[in-house]
Each structure stands twice: as C-alpha cells, then as structure tokens.
Amino acid sequence: MARKNIRLVAVALIVALVLVTLFGCAQQAAPTPTAAKPAAEATKPAAAKPTEAKPTAAAKPAAKVDFPNKEITYIVPVTPGGGFDTMSRVLAPFLQKYLPNNPNIVVKNVSGGEWMIGINEIYNAKPDGYTIGIFNLPGNVVNQLLGLAKYDLTKVTWIGSITEVPYVAAASKQSGFKTLDDLKKAPEVKVASVSLSSSAGLGSLIAAQTMGFKPKFISHPGSSEAVLSTLRGDADYAQYPYGTMKKYVVDSKDLTPLWIYDKQRASTLPDVPTVVELGYPGLLDTVSIYYLVGTTPGVPPEIVQILRDAFDKAMADPECVKKLEAAGEEVRPAKAADVEKIVKNSLDQYVKYKDVIAGYIK
Amino acid sequence: MQELASAATFIVTWPGPLLLVVGMFLGALFGILPGLGGPQVIALLTPLTYGMDPRLGVTFLIGAMGSVATGGSISAILINTPGTGQNAATLLDGFPLTLKGKAGRALGASAMSGASGGVFGALILLALIPVGKQVVLAFSYPEIFMMALMGMSIIVVVSQGSMWKGLIAGALGLMLASFGFDPVTGSIRYTFGVDYLWDGIKIVPAVIGLFAIPESVELLLKGGTVSSVPVTASYKDVWQGIADVPRNWWLFIRCSIIGTIIGIIPGVGGAVATWVAYGHAVQTERKNPRFGEGDIRGVIAPESAVCAKDGGALVPTVTFGIPGSVETAVLLGALMLQGVTPGPKLIVEHTDVVYAMVLALAISNIMIALLTIFGAKYLAQLTRVPISILAPVVFTLCLFGAYATDGEFGDVVVALVIGFVAYAMKVYGFSRVPVVIALVLGSVMQETFHQTLQAMGPSGFFVRPMSLILFLVTIAMIVYPFWSKSRRERRMMPVATDIEG
Numbered sequence: 135m136a137r138k139n140i141r142l143v144a145v146a147l148i149v150a151l152v153l154v155t156l157f158g159c160a161q162q163a164a165p166t167p168t169a170a171k172p173a174a175e176a177t178k179p180a181a182a183k184p185t186e187a188k189p190t191a192a193a194k195p196a197a198k199v200d201f202p203n204k205e206i207t208y209i210v211p212v213t214p215g216g217g218f219d220t221m222s223r224v225l226a227p228f229l230q231k232y233l234p235n236n237p238n239i240v241v242k243n244v245s246g247g248e249w250m251i252g253i254n255e256i257y258n259a260k261p262d263g264y265t266i267g268i269f270n271l272p273g274n275v276v277n278q279l280l281g282l283a284k285y286d287l288t289k290v291t292w293i294g295s296i297t298e299v300p301y302v303a304a305a306s307k308q309s310g311f312k313t314l315d316d317l318k319k320a321p322e323v324k325v326a327s328v329s330l331s332s333s334a335g336l337g338s339l340i341a342a343q344t345m346g347f348k349p350k351f352i353s354h355p356g357s358s359e360a361v362l363s364t365l366r367g368d369a370d371y372a373q374y375p376y377g378t379m380k381k382y383v384v385d386s387k388d389l390t391p392l393w394i395y396d397k398q399r400a401s402t403l404p405d406v407p408t409v410v411e412l413g414y415p416g417l418l419d420t421v422s423i424y425y426l427v428g429t430t431p432g433v434p435p436e437i438v439q440i441l442r443d444a445f446d447k448a449m450a451d452p453e454c455v456k457k458l459e460a461a462g463e464e465v466r467p468a469k470a471a472d473v474e475k476i477v478k479n480s481l482d483q484y485v486k487y488k489d490v491i492a493g494y495i496k
Numbered sequence: 497m498q499e500l501a502s503a504a505t506f507i508v509t510w511p512g513p514l515l516l517v518v519g520m521f522l523g524a525l526f527g528i529l530p531g532l533g534g535p536q537v538i539a540l541l542t543p544l545t546y547g548m549d550p551r552l553g554v555t556f557l558i559g560a561m562g563s564v565a566t567g568g569s570i571s572a573i574l575i576n577t578p579g580t581g582q583n584a585a586t587l588l589d590g591f592p593l594t595l596k597g598k599a600g601r602a603l604g605a606s607a608m609s610g611a612s613g614g615v616f617g618a619l620i621l622l623a624l625i626p627v628g629k630q631v632v633l634a635f636s637y638p639e640i641f642m643m644a645l646m647g648m649s650i651i652v653v654v655s656q657g658s659m660w661k662g663l664i665a666g667a668l669g670l671m672l673a674s675f676g677f678d679p680v681t682g683s684i685r686y687t688f689g690v691d692y693l694w695d696g697i698k699i700v701p702a703v704i705g706l707f708a709i710p711e712s713v714e715l716l717l718k719g720g721t722v723s724s725v726p727v728t729a730s731y732k733d734v735w736q737g738i739a740d741v742p743r744n745w746w747l748f749i750r751c752s753i754i755g756t757i758i759g760i761i762p763g764v765g766g767a768v769a770t771w772v773a774y775g776h777a778v779q780t781e782r783k784n785p786r787f788g789e790g791d792i793r794g795v796i797a798p799e800s801a802v803c804a805k806d807g808g809a810l811v812p813t814v815t816f817g818i819p820g821s822v823e824t825a826v827l828l829g830a831l832m833l834q835g836v837t838p839g840p841k842l843i844v845e846h847t848d849v850v851y852a853m854v855l856a857l858a859i860s861n862i863m864i865a866l867l868t869i870f871g872a873k874y875l876a877q878l879t880r881v882p883i884s885i886l887a888p889v890v891f892t893l894c895l896f897g898a899y900a901t902d903g904e905f906g907d908v909v910v911a912l913v914i915g916f917v918a919y920a921m922k923v924y925g926f927s928r929v930p931v932v933i934a935l936v937l938g939s940v941m942q943e944t945f946h947q948t949l950q951a952m953g954p955s956g957f958f959v960r961p962m963s964l965i966l967f968l969v970t971i972a973m974i975v976y977p978f979w980s981k982s983r984r985e986r987r988m989m990p991v992a993t994d995i996e997g
Contacts, residue, residue: 148889213825223829227543241539251695324951352950355943358818359763365816366633368951381817381839388629460835 199436201263205238209267211252213245213356217378221296221425222268224457228448234440249274250283257285261432263441266293271424272480273336279481279488287477289431291438294445295468295476296425297458299375300396301337302403304382304389308367312390314412317347317371325349326360326369334360337395337421338373340487344414364389375423376400376464395421420483426473442470500622503851506551507859515552519559520860524867526560527567530708531700531897533580534564534823542830550834551852557830558853561823562860565766565802566610566868573602573795574878575890577708577897581699582766582802584932585774587707589787589794596790599876600730604737605792606799607865607872609748612741613800614861616752617759617807618854621814625843625850628815635761638957641944642966643758643772644937649974650775651930661926669934672697672914673942692906697914699767699936701898701907705914706932710922712891713915715883734872740792747777747793748800755801759808762818766802767936773801775933779973788929803861810857814842814850 208229210222219241226239233239244252249270259265269290277283305311309323317323325342327335334357342349352369354360357378364372365388372379376394383391384402391406395417399408409417427445429438448454449467458465468476506512519541526537537560545553568579573590586606593602624631651666652659675686676696687693741748751773758769777797778787787794809820817839819825831838836846843850868875878886898911918928948956958964 148885220829220832223542224833227546245695350950352947354947355763362632362762362812362816362818363636363947363951366636368636368947381837381841385839385841457833457835460832460837 199434199440201437201440202233202235202237204264205240206233206263207259207265208239208241209252209256209265210241210243211245211249211255211267211270213243217299217357217375218268218270218425219243221458225296225427225448225454228451228454229444232444232447232451250277250285253283253285256428256430257290259430261291261430261434263429263433263437266427266429266441268296269426269428271426271477272420272422272484273334275480275484276336279484286431287481288474290428290477291431291433292470292473292477293427293429293438293441294449294470295473296427296449297465297467299377299423299425299464299466300394300400301334301373301421301423302376302379302383302394302400302406303341303371303373303392304364304379305371305392306364306367306369307388307390309370311370311392314345314347314392317392318345320347320370322348322350324368324370325351326354326364326372327351328354328357328360334372334374334423336484337423338371340420341373341417343487344417345412373421419479424468424473424476426477428473445470499847500851500855503551503848504855506848507555507852507855512552512555515556516559516856516859517863519556519856520563520863520867523560523563523860524567524570524864527564527569527579527583528571529897529900530571530577530579530704530894531900533568533582534561534821535826537561537564538823538826538830542826542833545830545834548834550831550836550846550849553830553834554836554849554852555856557827558856559860561827562614562803562806562857563864564823565799565806566607566861566864569606569610569795569799570603570868570875573606574599574875575886576711577890577894578700578703580766581703582770582805583798584699584703584707584767585770585798586795588774588929589789589791591711592788592790593792593795594876594879598733598790599879600733600872601737601740601792602795603868603872603875604734605740605795606737607868608738608741609751609796609799610803610868611862611865612748613752613755613803614806615858616749616800617756617804618858618861619807620756620804621807621810621857622851622854624811625814628811628843632760632762632812632816632818634962635757636960637944637947637951638960638963639966640761640764641941641948641957642963642970643761643764644768644941644944646966646970646973647768647772647775647933647937648941649970650771650778651933652974658925662930665921665926665928666930666934669931670938672702672931673935673938678942690906692904696939697910697935698907699932701911702914702935703932704894704898705911706918706928708894709891709911709915710919710928712887712894713919714922716887716891719883730873734869737792738869741796744793744796747781748796750776750780751797751800752804755804756808758801759805759820760811762812762820764940765821766805768940769801769805770798771933771936773797779976807854807857810853813838814853817842 208222208226210219212218223241226241230236230239244255252267253269253274256265256267269287274287278285278287311317311320323342325338327338329335335351338349352363354363357374360369360372361374361378361382363369365382379389379391380402382389391403393407393409393412394400394403395409397408397410397418399406409415409421429441446469449465455465507516522541523534523537526532526534538557541557541560545556548556564580565582568583569586569590571577571579572583572586574594576587576591578584578587590602590606593599648666651662673696675693678685754773754776755769758764758772774794774797777793778785781793785791805821806823809824812818812820813824813828817828817837819828828838836842836849895908895911898907899905921928957967
C-alpha cells in the first residue's frame with residue numbers, strides 16, 4: 135500500500151519530467167509572449183501538445199516562400215523597461231498580425247556589453263529571417279568606429295525605423311541649473327549616463343563639447359537608474375528621448391527642462407528653447423535617436439521583403455501608432471530604404487568625433 | 497479608503513477570482529520549476545491581458561508574480577534545488593530539515609513567512625504610496641553600497657570555523673562576479689574569447705551548480721531515500737512550522753523590512769534581499785544557532801524577505817515608472833500596453849489600478865501559502881521516492897532549469913563546471929555560501945562604489961547619515977563575534993588554572 139503510493143509518485147515524477155522537457159525543447163527559449171491560444175496550452179506541461187503550439191500547420195496558399203513557419207525571435211539588446219524594450223513589445227504583436235501565418239514573436243532581452251551582445255546575436259544568427267531585433271542609432275555606431283564591435287551596421291539587413299525621437303535635456307532641481315548659461319558657468323556638470331555607446335551618452339558628450347560645458351560622466355546600468363539618480367540630485371544633468379523625460383518635465387515637475395533637440399518647440403513644453411534657437415542647429419543631426427529594426431546580414435531578399443511589408447503595415451496601423459504614442463513617443467516612422475541612408479550618415483558624422491569618444495573611454 | 501474598498505469589490509466579482517487563482521497557479525508552477533520564474537511567467541501572460549480592463553489585467557499578472565517565490569521555496573526545501581535564483585538561501589536550512597524528516601515543518605514555516613511577508617510588503621506599499629517618491633529618492637549609491645557591504649560581511653560570520661576557507665570561497669565568488677563587462681568602464685574581463693561570457697556568470701546557473709548539483713551527487717552516492725528518518729508531514733508538523741513564525745515574530749519583522757527596502761531600491765533584486773536577510777538572521781539570532789543544519793529561522797528569514805520584496809518593488813514602479821525588480825520591469829511593459837502608464841500620474845489617474853495591485857499581491861501570497869500548507873503532506877511524499885529515481889530526475893531538472901532561463905547552452909556548461917568545483921569544495925569542507933554571496937553582491941558593490949566616487953567623492957560614504965549608520969552597524973556585526981569569543985575565553989581561563997591548581 136505504501137509502496138504502491140511511492141511507486142505512483144515516482145512514475146508521476148518521471149512523466150512530469152518528460153513532459154517538461156518536451157515543453158522546454160519546443161519553446162527553445164524561456165517562455166515569452168506567445169499568441170493567446172497556444173499560450174493557454176503551452177503553459178501547462180501536462181498538455182503534451184507543445185509542438186502544435188506553434189502555428190505550423192495551415193498550408194499557406196500562394197506564398198512563394200514559406201516564411202514564416204515557426205516562431206520569430208525579436209531581440210532587444212537591453213534590459214526590460216526602457217524605451218527600446220517598450221516600443222518593441224508594442225510593435226511585436228502588430229508584426230505578428232501582419233506577417234503571413236501570424237507566427238509567435240518572442241521578445242527576448244539580451245542585455246550586456248553595451249548592446250554588443252544582443253546585436254551580435256542578431257548579426258550572427260542563421261540568415262533565415264527568424265532572428266530580428268532592435269538597434270539604437272547613432273549609439274551603436276560608437277563601438278563599430280572604435281573597432282570594438284564584431285558587427286558592421288552597414289551590412290545589417292534593415293527592416294525599418296519605428297521612429298525618430300527628439301531629445302530633451304534636463305537638469306536636476308538640486309543643481310539649480312535653469313539655462314545653458316548656468317551650465318557653461320559651472321566648473322563641472324555631473325552627467326548621468328548609461329554608457330557612451332548609447333545614443334544618450336554619445337549625445338551628451340557631443341552636446342557638452344559643442345555647447346561648451348564640462349561634463350563628468352557617471353555610469354549607470356540602465357536609463358531608469360540614470361534618470362533616477364538625476365531625480366535624486368546625485369547627477370546634475372541627463373539627456374533622454376522625449377518619451378522618457380515627459381514624465382518628469384511635463385507630468386510632474388521633478389526635473390527642470392533645459393532645451394529640446396528639435397526644429398520647433400514641443401507643444402507640451404512651450405517655454406523650453408530648441409537647440410536651433412540657442413544657436414546650435416548642427417546638433418539636430420548628431421543628437422537624435424532612431425529606433426531601428428533589422429535582421430541578420432544575408433537574409434534572402436524574398437524573406438526580407440515579407441518582413442519589410444509586415445513592418446510597414448504595422449506602422450501604418452492606427453492602433454499600433456496609438457499604442458506607441460501612448461508609450462510616450464510621437465511616431466515618425468521610416469522605411470528600410472531610408473534607414474540605410476540614415477545608418478551611413480551616422481557613421482560619417484561620428485567619425486569626426488572618434489578621437490573625442492576614445493578619450494573618454496580610456 | 498473608498499477607492500480601496502471599490503478595488504476590493506472589483507476583485508472579488510467575477511472574473512476577478514478566476515484570474516487571481518489561475519495567475520497564482522501559473523506563478524507557483526513557474527516558481528517550482530528550476531530556472532523559470534517571475535519574469536518568464538509575466539512575459540508569458542502579458543499577451544493574454546490585451547483588451548482586459550486594466551484592473552483585471554493587473555490582478556492576473558500580480559497574482560502570478562506574488563506566488564513565484566513561495567513556489568520556488570517548495571523545490572528548495574524538498575529537493576534542494578532552488579526554484580528561482582532568489583530561493584537559494586532557503587536551501588541552506590530548508591533541505592536539512594527535509595533530511596531530518598521535517599519537510600512539513602519547513603513548508604509550513606515557509607508558507608507562513610511568505611504569506612505574512614507578502615502581506616507586509618503590500619501594506620508597506622499601501623502606506624508608502626503618498627510618500628513613495630521621497631522614499632525611493634532617499635536611497636542613493638552610498639546606501640546601496642553599504643547594504644551590499646553588510647551582506648558581504650556575512651561571509652565573515654559564516655566562516656567562523658575556518659576564516660581562511662571562508663575568505664577563499666568569498667574571493668572565488670568575487671572572481672566569478674567580475675567576469676564579463678566591467679560596469680564602470682565598459683571593458684571586458686575574463687571572457688577568454690567566448691561571447692557567452694560577456695554577460696558574466698549568471699546567478700541561476702551558478703546557484704544550481706553551487707548547491708543543487710553537489711547535493712544530487714551526494715544523494716546518489718548515498719542511496720536509499722532522501723530522508724534517513726521517516727518523513728512526517730502530518731498537519732501537526734506543518735502547524736508547528738506555521739507557529740514558528742509568530743514565535744520568531746521579531747526576526748520576521750526585521751527580515752520583511754529588509755526585503756521591502758531592497759525591493760524599493762531599483763536595480764537590486766530578490767537574490768540580494770534573501771542573502772542579506774539570511775545573513776542578518778545568522779548574525780543576530782544567538783540562541784542555539786543551528787544555521788545550515790536545519791534551523792527554522794534560516795527558512796523564515798529569506799522567505800519573508802523575498803515575498804516582502806515584491807511589495808517594495810512596486811513602490812518605484814508605481815511612483816516613478818522605474819522598475820524595482822526584474823519582474824516589475826516586465827510588468828511595466830505590460831502596464832504600458834494596457835494604456836496605464838506608470839509614473840507620477842498613475843496614482844492620481846488610476847488609483848483603482850494601484851489598489852488592485854496591492855490587493856492582488858496580498859491575496860495571491862495568502863492563497864499560495866494556504867495551498868502549500870494543505871498540500872504539504874502530499875508534497876512531502878516526494879522525499880519518500882527512492883533516490884535512484886529522484887536524484888537523476890532532479891539532476892536533469894536542474895540542468896534543464898539552467899538552460900530554460902535564457903535558452904543558452906552556456907548556462908548549462910556554467911552550472912556543470914561550477915557544480916564540479918562546488919562538489920570538491922563540499923568534500924574538502926569549504927562553505928559555498930560565501931561564493932554565492934560574493935557573486936550576487938559583487939557587481940552591485942563595484943558599481944555603487946564607483947558611482948559614489950564619481951558623483952560624491954570618497955566622503956560620500958560617510959557624510960550621509962543612513963550610509964554612515966549602515967557602515968557602523970556592519971563593522972559592529974563583524975567585530976562582535978570575535979569580541980564576545982575572546983571575552984568568553986578570558987572568562988574560562990581562571991577555571992582552567994583552578995583545575996590545575
């Protein structure tokens with residue numbers, strides 16, 4: 135009797151193990167967003183249907199190339215919670231909607247190495263279009279210019295640009311800075327940054343150099359921590375995309391907005407001058423951020439076209455735009471062809487600042 | 497108050513309870529399976545919440561988030577495998593209790609501390625909502641550094657038997673922590689040309705390698721069943737475990753506070769909370785300490801902290817839109833997708849959502865605790881399964897768990913390599929606790945140390961009151977055991993001379 139119970143438990147254990155293994159192998163990566171129906175089945179290991187959780191089946195009529203027919207991994211090379219991660223998570227279900235066969239799009243955070251680890255994963259993946267991801271321009275350009283990167287952004291297969299976002303520079307209340315002149319007069323300005331190969335960090339460095347204030351960089355693991363430290367007053371200055379800053383300069387007035395990197399003033403920040411007004415129009419091109427989506431070099435053109443079409447349709451979907459804008463950024467998308475120009479432009483511009491950057495990254 | 501009541505009514509009306517229960521089950525399941533945890537379950541459930549009323553969506557997701565830690569403690573206690581990285585500290589005393597046939601008591605204590613800790617965290621969250629901002633902003637680099645230092649000082653206490661061995665183990669942990677990108681300058685260390693190592697050594701595979709694997713190996717060598725003593729998991733046992741918590745109520749309160757505070761600090765996660773709490777318990781509980789051999793306080797401490805941390809982590813999430821832990825980071829994304837933008841406006845514009853979060857957290861913790869308590873008897877039967885079946889299954893589950901975290905084979909390799917070293921350490925009498933403490937706290941310490949220097953200069957550590965206090969407390973805690981030992985020795989000497997004379 136007792137023996138029988140134990141035997142039963144042992145068998146149950148083994149069965150559970152087998153099912154869990156099947157479930158795990160079918161998922162390939164840690165379970166991440168899946169389409170509603172398959173998710174309900176996939177979560178219970180007891181459901182020995184993991185292989186059917188992927189919408190393989192439906193013999194897709196008419197597509198010359200059967201893509202996609204399994205799940206696509208969308209890599210976000212930073213930790214969750216920031217702008218790039220949030221935009222990606224908003225976009226992913228729409229990409230899923232517009233891609234033929236509606237594959238699962240699994241958003242995977244691969245952070246570390248100043249974007250390099252995540253980018254390498256996209257760059258070195260099998261060129262079959264099943265690994266896509268988001269890139270940060272012009273930030274990602276730095277490591278390439280310094281020869282540290284193993285990737286070449288001009289070789290990436292671009293799918294499109296989600297948006298281009300203006301930056302807002304803000305100062306902590308504790309610093310007392312209110313205008314550019316205040317910063318110029320200060321012996322040193324503590325800049326909260328992530329790392330110099332992020333657009334924010336790079337932009338801060340170039341802005342400081344061009345506008346004439348002396349920066350001292352304090353590094354943080356993510357934009358959230360950098361902004362938090364500015365809120366605390368441990369840092370004096372931070373420069374981030376409008377969407378990130380809006381909470382602190384519009385919604386609550388915890389940070390003092392200094393200027394905006396755009397051609398005209400933001401309607402929500404009527405008293406904040408633009409860099410053009412301050413006399414530095416050149417900064418418009420150098421301090422900007424593009425949220426680019428791309429995939430591995432060498433993906434066959436038919437597959438690339440499918441990805442690009444789905445992307446363009448997603449960006450044209452008013453619901454997608456609405457959700458992206460709710461996440462904080464006004465949406466100004468661009469198509470793949472334009473992206474290639476943007477990338478080349480960035481590389482050319484930043485070559486000029488190569489030595490300055492190298493000086494800061496001992 | 498009125499909004500709280502309305503949120504409560506909302507949750508108990510259908511389909512609220514269904515979502516809470518389903519969320520809780522899924523969270524617990526992900527918690528039990530080694531390697532999978534909070535971030536994965538929330539990410540998985542997020543798409544299901546599209547189009548739901550935000551209050552329901554939040555109830556669902558937080559229902560899942562709240563039960564992960566308690567789920568993880570079940571595997572830690574029964575099969576010496578941490579369900580999630582943050583349950584590692586529970587292994588140290590939870591499993592020895594199982595070995596002595598007292599799994600029921602351990603499960604009871606864990607469930608009770610978890611439920612109470614979770615409710616504690618939820619209450620603090622509720623209380624802090626109006627002043628959340630100031631609280632979050634009060635913790636800066638020096639304070640975090642000092643907390644990490646305090647955590648590291650446990651190494652000294654734990655190594656009382658052999659200081660050298662403890663320090664060597666700690667040094668090994670620090671070395672492991674320095675693999676990968678240097679948080680300050682961005683230079684790459686110890687990657688040996690392997691891309692995988694750029695991320696450094698991750699906590700989950702390391703914990704699996706350090707604790708779970710050597711134990712499985714030893715069990716295999718031992719044979720028989722897990723517990724040498726007949727396993728009693730009667731309700732009487734479980735009840736004893738439950739009663740242990742109020743009996744140690746002051747320890748429980750302190751550890752819940754530790755957990756909540758560490759949750760409030762963004763960027764510092766659950767693993768840190770459990771180790772600081774465990775270490776604190778070791779340093780402060782002087783009555784019959786049997787830590788590492790099945791001291792029930794070694795289960796209460798980490799479990800209260802880890803469940804309290806969830807409430808704490810929601811404070812910066814809700815007040816600033818800055819995630820307090822990895823789970824809340826994923827939660828943030830989910831909230832934004834529902835059109836509920838966390839940040840200074842959230843409390844004002846979506847008060848009901850915030851209250852729903854608080855309630856869901858508390859209820860979920862309570863439910864999983866009840867489930868564990870009633871299921872303890874059956875769960876404990878696991879330990880009666882012959883080792884020849886149990887150990888290989890657990891071993892495989894561990895390796896699978898290491899893989900499941902990120903789908904990287906490198907994690908499995910790391911777990912195995914560390915497992916090999918850890919077994920050797922076990923055989924030669926090196927405690928492995930300093931390794932994991934140093935690994936978990938190493939990079940936090942390095943980062944905050946440099947950040948303090950960059951932002952405030954060396955005086956930054958000592959000028960700020962909280963940081964200074966933490967520092968002095970840490971020093972006191974390190975010095976005390978030596979001081980009291982030498983006092984005892986001095987008092988004993990006259991007796992010796994008497995006998996001789």
